[in-house]
Structures are given as structure tokens and as C-alpha cells.
Amino acid sequence: MTLTSALPLALIQLEVPPAAVVERIGEQPRWFIDALDLQPDEYVIVRPHLGESLPQFDQISGAILSGSWAMVTDHAEWSERSAAWVRAAIDARLPLLGVCYGHQLMAYALGGKVEDNPNGWERGLLPVVCEEQAQRDGLLATLPARFSAWLSHRQSVITPPPQAQVLATSDKDGCQILRYSPHALSVQFHPEFSRRIMLACLPPESRDSSVAEVEGTDWARQLLVAFWQQTRPQAKQAQGA
Numbered sequence: 001m002t003l004t005s006a007l008p009l010a011l012i013q014l015e016v017p018p019a020a021v022v023e024r025i026g027e028q029p030r031w032f033i034d035a036l037d038l039q040p041d042e043y044v045i046v047r048p049h050l051g052e053s054l055p056q057f058d059q060i061s062g063a064i065l066s067g068s069w070a071m072v073t074d075h076a077e078w079s080e081r082s083a084a085w086v087r088a089a090i091d092a093r094l095p096l097l098g099v100c101y102g103h104q105l106m107a108y109a110l111g112g113k114v115e116d117n118p119n120g121w122e123r124g125l126l127p128v129v130c131e132e133q134a135q136r137d138g139l140l141a142t143l144p145a146r147f148s149a150w151l152s153h154r155q156s157v158i159t160p161p162p163q164a165q166v167l168a169t170s171d172k173d174g175c176q177i178l179r180y181s182p183h184a185l186s187v188q189f190h191p192e193f194s195r196r197i198m199l200a201c202l203p204p205e206s207r208d209s210s211v212a213e214v215e216g217t218d219w220a221r222q223l224l225v226a227f228w229q230q231t232r233p234q235a236k237q238a239q240g241a
Contacts, residue, residue: 006232008044010063014082014101015049015070017201024200028066028192035192035221036228048078054085062095062231065102067190071155072104072114083109090184095231097224098186100153106186107178113159119172123152123202128176128189128220134167139185139226140177147219149176150193152201157188191224 011029016022025031029045032038044060046052055063065086070076086109089096098106104114128149134140157175160166168177168187176188190197 006042007059007061008042009038009228009231010055010060011043011045012054012063012065012082012102013045013047013049014066014068014079014105017069021200025197028068031192031197032064032066032224035194035224048082049076051078054082057089057092057094060094062097062227063089064227065096065098065105065186067100067102067153070101072101072108073116073155079105086110090181093181093183095227096180096184096186097227099192100188100190103175103178103186103188104153104155104157106180106184107157107161107164107175110161110164110180112157112161112164112178114155115158117154117156117172118158121152121154122156122170122172125149125195125198126151126170128168128170130168130177131166133165134177137167137179138182139223139230140167142226143219143223147217149187149189149191149220150198151189152198153188185227187220187223189220191220193220 011032013028016027033043044055046055048054070079072079083105086096086106090110096106108114125148127146129146130140130143134143156173157178160175160178161180163180165179166175167179170176173188178186
């Protein structure tokens with residue numbers, strides 16, 4: 001008896017961090033790989049900003065769209081191409097998770113409005129508050145009504161797409177979690193972050209040695225793990241030679 005191999009998870013890297021950040025902690029895919037303890041055959045990295053083609057839907061199990069130092073409102077070619085891919089992926093019912101820039105890109109691609117956050121730069125380990133309907137969401141049902149998550153963003157989803165459900169908010173952002181379809185979700189916070197990553201991503205003058213560790217259960221990380229598990233169909237047994 002043998003086991004069939006599952007399709008890989010696509011890590012869609014959206015631009016690169018500043019050189020100083022890369023030197024300290026690497027680029028965005030590394031943070032997801034470490035957070036999920038992914039093995040080499042379990043993921044594929046795609047870099048649209050380098051001109052790479054976005055993956056065919058039948059070649060991957062799902063996709064995570066990363067954060068970025070770019071701005072959705074700049075409408076870069078690679079970003080617009082990724083937005084078109086998101087629309088097609090939604091139609092194809094591919095499991096999708098957008099994170100920070102990926103969150104904003106998904107909302108923009110589906111008809112939402114993204115702009116500079118009028119409340120300023122939201123950063124640090126901050127409380128996220130779930131809406132009541134989050135308790136009925138298959139991916140979010142185990143989350144508490146309020147949990148802490150790492151945040152660092154200057155732009156936000158100001159108006160969600162018409163079909164999207166707002167499932168969580170924060171003091172400075174009314175769209176912390178958006179559900180677009182049974183297969184597609186996005187979050188403004190960073191479930192892949194640790195305190196080390198958060199500090200490395202802040203400019204030196206903004207680093208605060210008092211940035212706390214996540215206390216108790218890291219619910220944001222558990223959400224990330226739950227998404228990864230949902231993209232993995234049970235390995236099917238097949239007759240070996």
C-alpha cells in the first residue's frame with residue numbers, strides 16, 4: 001500500500017521586505033514555512049513581482065497571499081495581475097487566505113475599497129474582537145471573542161466587497177477578518193508573526209523593547225494552522241506495485 005501525495009500549498013510572495021529585514025529574518029515565505037513547519041514538498045513559492053506566473057488551480061491545494069511593504073493603491077502590474085488571479089481563484093473555489101497586503105488585495109480584487117487607514121499606523125500586539133457570526137464560521141468557531149494578534153499596516157480595507165462578511169474588528173480597523181466565500185478568507189493581522197519578526201519589521205526608531213510576547217494561546221497562529229489543515233485532503237490509500 002502507498003499514499004498518494006497531496007498537492008502543495010502556494011505561498012504567494014508579494015514583493016520583498018527592506019534589505020535590513022531580509023538580513024535579519026528572511027523574506028515572507030520563510031515566516032509561513034516556519035510557522036506551519038512546512039516540509040519542502042508541502043509548498044511552492046510564487047513571486048509575481050519577479051514576473052513569475054501565478055499557479056494553475058489544479059496544481060496546488062490552496063494559497064496564502066503574503067503581506068508586503070508595497071501599497072495596493074499603487075496598482076503595480078504584479079499586484080493587478082495577482083488581483084485578477086484572486087478573482088479567478090474564487091470562481092474556481094480554491095482555498096485562499098490573504099494576510100495584511102494579501103487581505104487588502106483580496107478585498108480590492110473583489111470590489112472593496114482600500115486606502116490609507118484614517119486612524120494611522122496600526123502596529124504591535126493588539127486585541128482583535130470577533131463578531132457574533134464568527135462563531136458560526138467553520139475556520140473561526142474555536143476562536144475566543146477577543147484575542148491578541150500582531151499588526152503592522154498603514155493601509156486598510158475601508159469598505160469591504162458587497163458579498164463579504166466582516167467577522168472581526170480592532171480599535172483602528174473595521175475589517176480585521178473578512179469572509180468572501182466558503183473557501184476564501186483574509187485577515188489584516190499577521191498570524192505568521194512572532195515577537196522576533198515584529199521587532200525586525202519595525203524601523204529602528206519604532207522598535208519598543210516592551211513589545212510583549214503573545215500571552216496564553218496564540219489564537220492567530222491557530223487560525224493559520226487550521227487553514228493549512230483545511231487545504232490538505234486526507235491522503236488516499238492506493239495499491240502499490
